Amino acid sequence: xxxxxxxxxxxxxxxxxxxxxxxxxxxxxxxxxxxxxxxxxxxxxxxxxxxxxxxxxxxxxxxxxxxxxxxxxxxxxxxxxxxxxxxxxxxxxxxxxxxxxxxxxxxxxxxxxxxxxxxxxxxxxxxxxxxxxxxxxxxxxxxxxxxxxxxxxxxxxxxxxxxxxxxxxxxxxxxxxxxxxxxxxxxxxxxxxxxxxxxxxxxxxxxxxxxxxxxxxxxxxxxxxxxxxxxxxxxxxxxxxxxxxxxxxxxxxxxxxxxxxxxxxxxxxxxxxxxxxxxxxxxxxxxxxxxxxxxxxxxxxxxxxxxxxxxxxxxxxxxxxxxxxxxxxxxxxxxxxxxxxxxxxxxxxxxxxxxxxxxxxxxxxxxxxxxxxxxxxxxxxxxxxxxxxxxxxxxxxxxxxxxxxxxxxxxxxxxxxxxxxxxxxxxxxxxxxxxxxxxx
Amino acid sequence: xxxxxxxxxxxxxxxxxxxxxxxxxxxxxxxxxxxxxxxxxxxxxxxxxxxxxxxxxxxxxxxxxxxxxxxxxxxxxxxxxxxxxxxxxxxxxxxxxxxxxxxxxxxxxxxxxxxxxxxxxxxxxxxxxxxxxxxxxxxxxxxxxxxxxxxxxxxxxxxxxxxxxxxxxxxxxxxxxxxxxxxxxxxxxxxxxxxxxxxxxxxxxxxxxxxxxxxxxxxxxxxxxxxxxxxxxxxxxxxxxxxxxxxxxxxxxxxxxxxxxxxxxxxxxxxxxxxxxxxxxxxxxxxxxxxxxxxxxxxxxxxxxxxxxxxx
Numbered sequence: 001x002x003x004x005x006x007x008x009x010x011x012x013x014x015x016x017x018x019x020x021x022x023x024x025x026x027x028x029x030x031x032x033x034x035x036x037x038x039x040x041x042x043x044x045x046x047x048x049x050x051x052x053x054x055x056x057x058x059x060x061x062x063x064x065x066x067x068x069x070x071x072x073x074x075x076x077x078x079x080x081x082x083x084x085x086x087x088x089x090x091x092x093x094x095x096x097x098x099x100x101x102x103x104x105x106x107x108x109x110x111x112x113x114x115x116x117x118x119x120x121x122x123x124x125x126x127x128x129x130x131x132x133x134x135x136x137x138x139x140x141x142x143x144x145x146x147x148x149x150x151x152x153x154x155x156x157x158x159x160x161x162x163x164x165x166x167x168x169x170x171x172x173x174x175x176x177x178x179x180x181x182x183x184x185x186x187x188x189x190x191x192x193x194x195x196x197x198x199x200x201x202x203x204x205x206x207x208x209x210x211x212x213x214x215x216x217x218x219x220x221x222x223x224x225x226x227x228x229x230x231x232x233x234x235x236x237x238x239x240x241x242x243x244x245x246x247x248x249x250x251x252x253x254x255x256x257x258x259x260x261x262x263x264x265x266x267x268x269x270x271x272x273x274x275x276x277x278x279x280x281x282x283x284x285x286x287x288x289x290x291x292x293x294x295x296x297x298x299x300x301x302x303x304x305x306x307x308x309x310x311x312x313x314x315x316x317x318x319x320x321x322x323x324x325x326x327x328x329x330x331x332x333x334x335x336x337x338x339x340x341x342x343x344x345x346x347x348x349x350x351x352x353x354x355x356x357x358x359x360x361x362x363x364x365x366x367x368x369x370x371x372x373x374x375x376x377x378x379x380x381x382x383x384x385x386x387x388x389x390x391x392x393x394x395x396x397x398x399x400x401x402x403x404x405x406x407x408x409x410x411x412x413x414x415x416x417x418x419x420x421x422x423x424x425x426x427x428x429x430x431x432x433x434x435x436x437x438x439x440x
Numbered sequence: 441x442x443x444x445x446x447x448x449x450x451x452x453x454x455x456x457x458x459x460x461x462x463x464x465x466x467x468x469x470x471x472x473x474x475x476x477x478x479x480x481x482x483x484x485x486x487x488x489x490x491x492x493x494x495x496x497x498x499x500x501x502x503x504x505x506x507x508x509x510x511x512x513x514x515x516x517x518x519x520x521x522x523x524x525x526x527x528x529x530x531x532x533x534x535x536x537x538x539x540x541x542x543x544x545x546x547x548x549x550x551x552x553x554x555x556x557x558x559x560x561x562x563x564x565x566x567x568x569x570x571x572x573x574x575x576x577x578x579x580x581x582x583x584x585x586x587x588x589x590x591x592x593x594x595x596x597x598x599x600x601x602x603x604x605x606x607x608x609x610x611x612x613x614x615x616x617x618x619x620x621x622x623x624x625x626x627x628x629x630x631x632x633x634x635x636x637x638x639x640x641x642x643x644x645x646x647x648x649x650x651x652x653x654x655x656x657x658x659x660x661x662x663x664x665x666x667x668x669x670x671x672x673x674x675x676x677x678x679x680x681x682x683x684x685x686x687x688x689x690x691x692x693x694x695x696x697x698x699x700x701x702x703x704x705x706x707x708x709x710x711x712x713x714x715x716x717x718x719x720x721x722x723x724x725x726x727x728x729x730x731x732x733x734x735x736x737x738x739x740x741x742x743x744x745x746x747x748x749x750x751x752x
Contacts, residue, residue: 098719102501119502211699272588275611275700284589394502396717407701411613433720435503 048082049340051347052107054097056090061301066359074350081343101125106336108344111161114330115213117150119394121157122434127335129156132345138352141367149330149389153237159348160366164296164329165380165387166221168319173312174291177201183292183316187225187259190292190319194268197291205268207285207293208260210410212277216402217327218294221318222259224325224388226252230398231391231427234438239393241427243420253420255321257409264410274410286310294318296329297364300376315379317386328387330366397430494725501719514726523702523710530617531706535686537618539678541625546632546677553633554640564637571630579694582623586610610696617704620695624685632677639673640666679739686735707731 053071057064068085075083088096090113097116100106101123112120120126133139133147133156142160150158170183175193178200184190194205209215220230228249231239243249263269270290273281285293286302288309303310318326333351335344350356357365363377371381390399405423408414414422431437458466498510518524553564570578585591586609594606609619643666651661689708692698698705698713705713707727715724 095716098501122502123504272608272611275608289589396502396719400717404701407699411700433500433503433718435505 048080049343050082050084051109051340051343052084052086053347054086054088054093054107054110056093056111057087059087063360070351070356070359074347078346081346083347097125098123101336106338108336108338108340109348110334110336112158112332112334114149114332114390115216115395115399116334117158117332118390118392118436119396119434120334121152121392122394122436125336126157127337127341127344129159129335129345129348130154132341132349133159136349138349138354138367141354141369142352143366143368143384145385145387146328146330146366149392150332152392158332158334159352161331161333161351162361162364163366163381163384163387164298164331164364165383166217166294166296166318166327166329167380167383168292168316169285169295169299169313170292170316171288171309171312172314174201174203174288178291183314184319185317186319187321191262191266191268194263194266198267201291203288204270204273204290205292206263207281207290208263208269208273208276209278209281210274210276210406211403212279213399214278214281215406216399217329219256219402219406220388220390221294221325221327222256222321223253224327225318225320225323226256227322228252228256229391230402231393231431233391234440236438236440238438239391239431239436240438240440241424241431243424250417250420250424253423254416257405257416257419259321260406260409261413261416274406294326297376297380315376317383324386325388326383326386328384328389330389393431393436394434397433398427401426401430491725491728494721495729497722497725499720499722499725501721510722514722515730518714518723518727518730521710523705526702527705527707527710530704531686531708533617534621534624534688534692534704534706535682537621538624538628538685539681541621542629542632542681543674543678545625545629546636549629549633550636550640553637564634567633568630570627573627575627575690576694578623578627579691582626583610583695586619611700613700613703616696616700620692620704623695624688624691627691628681628685632681635673635677636670639670643669683735687731 055067057067059065059068064087071083071085075081086107090111093110093112094116097106097110097112097120101120106125139147146160146163147156150156150160168183174197175181175183178193178197180193180196184193190206197203197205209218223230228243231241234240243253264271264274270276270284276284281293282295282299282302284290285295286299286305286309288306299313303313317324333348335341335348338344352367354367354370357367357370361370363372363380365371372378401423404426405419408422409416409419428437495514496510496512498506498508498513500506549567553560553567557563585593588594588606588608588611591606593609594603597603598606607615609615648661648665651665656664686706687708688706689712692704692706692709693712696704698709708731711724711727711731714720714727
């Protein structure tokens with residue numbers, strides 16, 4: 001009986017210890033093993049700093065493999081740093097980051113989307129990189145407007161991982177079949193080309209993302225082309241959408257929504273494009289189901305899905321209204337507040353170095369000294385100076401409101417003026433919820 | 441003497457409460473119950489109480505500056521949300537139409553499979569297939585089949601001249617919710633079929649045949665003999681499915697994510713948005729508590745009505 005009790009107690013203790021060990025966090029300081037020569041292997045333990053690095057790379061692609069190889073190269077070259085590279089898709093990473101920040105268990109570095117910049121800063125999770133950047137020899141090689149976009153109140157809060165500039169991609173053969181020698185340069189030319197292309201080829205002229213993460217990226221571009229911003233910084237350091245304070249701005253915003261409605265009514269876009277996400281937009285363009293789209297350089301990587309149909313694709317500036325503008329996605333490299341800022345900067349500066357950027361990001365690097373002289377990369381990077389970015393505020397509610405505004409314009413057929421007013425109010429409501437709305 | 445012997449244990453019990461053996465049995469019983477109690481406290485009671493507590497707190501992961509006691513502010517904010525009424529109405533439509541459709545289709549198919557037809561066993565096996573397909577697989581497959589450009593449904597409807605041109609069933613404000621309801625009925629009716637079929641097999645053939653001999657037609661036999669005997673199984677099934685459907689999240693999320701423009705958004709989808717997209721756990725908890733309240737109120741009213749009816 002006593003023996004049974006002892007065994008039960010022992011089993012319970014073992015189970016409890018195992019469970020508690022599984023729940024416990026790992027120590028940041030680990031040991032790196034090194035081997036000696038002369039036949040016998042001895043192990044010398046050296047205290048190292050473990051850096052958690054979350055990246056949304058695709059390990060099945062050449063790019064993904066290059067990144068992993070480069071990170072390993074860094075790891076091998078630094079005896080005092082052990083990089084723990086975790087592959088996490090963008091879809092999952094945002095949720096994990098928010099949870100990790102609130103739990104006080106952030107990684108040291110991570111990839112991320114530009115849309116998260118404001119909210120991560122608002123959550124006080126990002127390290128101030130200004131002292132490091134000021135001493136960095138390569139500082140001058142980063143595009144100034146890119147660094148500016150990642151600077152808040154004079155402090156550098158993120159680094160540019162790569163650039164995703166948007167350009168007009170067009171199937172030259174479809175345009176030629178419709179008798180057009182060059183792509184449209186303005187919104188009016190695009191609408192006019194829509195009717196011609198539909199009549200001559202039976203295909204639609206243009207593609208949009210009416211829903212999903214890409215729809216706000218396209219909408220901000222059209223707003224910028226009409227001289228508008230989503231939210232401006234006010235004297236108190238907070239932000240506000242000012243369209244409703246300024247009838248001229250409200251009218252310009254209404255013009256943007258009228259443009260979307262015109263695209264639909266003139267059949268320049270497919271009827272169901274009003275609810276397309278980026279998947280449908282890209283897929284239909286790759287299959288040459290329509291003639292033109294404002295899209296990123298990644299489309300080149302999908303040419304293999306329809307090699308013949310993609311041979312004729314050319315790159316131009318997006319059609320615009322008052323001001324030439326395109327959406328510039330600065331995919332940031334976030335460096336978080338941690339106990340190892342020096343080591344985190346060591347890795348971050350390696351990832352932004354000329355060698356890494358040349359291997360991993362040819363044609364989409366934020367370094368001005370790493371640009372390619374030919375092909376799509378050159379055409380895309382030529383648009384870098386007219387790139388616009390989201391304001392540095394929490395964007396979750398704002399991008400959702402932007403998506404909803406397109407649905408109101410194209411699905412509900414609300415008047416463009418009403419949609420513009422609604423979006424202006426929704427942006428300010430969102431800013432209020434996150435404590436970023438200016439009182440002015 | 442015999443009387444004394446019988447009385448002694450009672451007296452000992454009264455004096456000391458319980459015998460040592462009884463005490464030991466009771467302690468062992470508590471030990472056996474303990475894991476279940478701990479599990480219930482950790483997995484049910486604690487989260488439920490936390491949700492209720494959080495619904496009265498400001499709890500937004502994106503705005504930590506605002507925290508503390510919120511009173512009824514979260515409830516007010518949720519109820520005044522532009523899309524709250526729409527989501528509430530959608531939840532009612534989604535639940536009522538789904539359960540009604542599943543019941544009617546389940547009843548018809550159960551009757552068909554209760555007849556002596558050739559290959560009845562095969563049909564009974566086949567009909568369960570939609571129910572065993574995982575929801576995500578079923579949802580994505582139907583989404584693909586309903587696509588306007590290359591979906592087989594639109595292709596057939598256009599070829600059969602039922603439609604002039606393809607319709608974006610999941611992308612239009614007035615068709616999205618009804619389309620998901622249809623797919624949900626398709627997936628869930630086999631569960632009704634199997635359960636009602638079991639019920640039908642317990643209906644006495646003698647009574648049905650006697651009624652037929654007495655001149656009762658098919659309709660009378662169905663409504664006055666068969667259906668009353670299916671009452672218990674029907675009510676149980678309907679009750680379970682009302683709960684399952686009202687709180688269902690995955691089917692709608694997989695097919696429409698509540699869109700377009702919230703036209704297929706139900707309360708569970710709204711709770712998810714508050715929690716996992718806005719990270720506003722105060723609002724999410726308030727809406728979850730409200731939904732719990734709605735469901736409990738419905739069932740308490742039903743229970744009271746049933747008790748009252750039974751007393752009569």
